[in-house]
Amino acid sequence: MRIADNHGHAGLHGNAEEAEYALLMRIAAEDMRAFEMLYRAYRPRLRRFIAGIVRQPALVEEILDDTMMVVWHKAHTCNHQAKVSTWIFAIAWRQAVHALRRNDDRFEPGDDEHVSSSEPGPDIELQQCELQRHLGTALAGLSTEQRAVIELTYYLGYACREIAQIMDCPVDTVKTRMFYARRKLKTLLALTREEAI
Template sequence: MPRPVPEGETHRIAMDDVDLLGLVAMEDMHAFEALYRAYAPRLRRFLRGVLRQHALVDEVLDDTMLVAWRKAHTFDASSQVSTWLFAIAYRQAMKAVRRSDMPLPDPRDEPRAPSDTEPDGTMQRHQLRARLDATIAQLTPEHRAVIELTYFHGHGCKEIAEIVGCPVATVKTRMFYARRRMKTLLGDAGAEAL
C-alpha cells in the first residue's frame, strides 16, 4: 500500500503532465517548479526560433510560465499539456513582436562559420546550419513558428493549428509559403535540401 505523500513532496513523485498541471492549478509551487524544469528548455528553443532576438526570449518565457501559473485551472485536457504551453508561448511571442516592431535580423549577425582547421564534414554542417538559420530568420514570425514547431519540435499540422490558433489549412498554407520563401532565399543548392 503506497504511503501518503506529505505536503511539499510532490516534486519527488513521477507523475504525468496533466497531474502536474492539476497541482499547479492548486498553487503547488513544487509542481510549478517541476513543470518549469520540464518545459523551459523546449519552450526556450521554440521562442529563440520564433523571436530571433535573444534578449526577448527569457522575458517571453517568463511571461509564458506566469500565464501557465495563473491559468492552470483553465486547462481542460482537450489537448496535451505541451500543446497548451506552446500555444501560450506562441501568443506571448506574437505580443512581444507587436510591442517591439522587431525588424528582421541581419544575416551578418549569425554565428560565424567554422575555421578551415575543422574537418570538412563538420565545417559543411556548420555552414549549412548557419545558412538555414539565416534563411529562417528572414521569414515572418508566423512562418518561423510553423517551421520551428514542425522541424525542430516534431509537431503535426493538427497540433500546430491548436498552438497557433488557426485552422489546419492555414498551417499547411503557412508551411507552403515558408518553404517556398526558403527555397528562393537558399537558391538552387539549398532548394534540394528542402
C-alpha cells in the same frame, strides 16, 4: 521527472498526458515543486520555439518567463480538451507575438545553439557552421507565422492539427503556411549559397 515520448514531446500518449494534466492541476493548487518539474521538462523546447520566432536572444528569456508565469497563474483554466503541451505552446506563441508587436522590430538572424555529441573535425565543423548560418539567414526571411510552423513541425515534431491549436488557426492555414515557408526557404537557401560562392 520527465514525461516524454520517443519524439521528445511531453505528454503525447494517454498515461503521460494524464500525468502532465495531474501535474498542471497541482500547479493550479500552487504546488511550487510541480511547477519546477513542469518548467524543467518544457524549458528547452519552449526556449528553442521562442528563439525561432523572435530571433532576438535578449527577448527569448523574457518571453519564456512570461509564458511560464501565465502557466502558473492560469493552470486552473486548462480544460483538458487540448494536450497540456499544446496549451503551453499556445501560450508561448501568444506571448512571442505580443512581444514582437510591443517591440515592433525587424528580426536579426539569431545564432542557433549547436550541440554536438562527438567532436567533428575542423572541415565538418566549418561546414556545419556555414549551413547553420545559411539556414539562420533563410529562416529570418520567413514571416513570423511561417517560422513558427517550421519550428513546431521540424524541431518540435508537432502535427498540423496540434500546430493549428497552438496558433489558433485552421489546419488548412497551417498547411498553407508550411507550403509557402518551404518554397521560400528553398529559394532563400539557394540565394544564400550563391552569395557565399
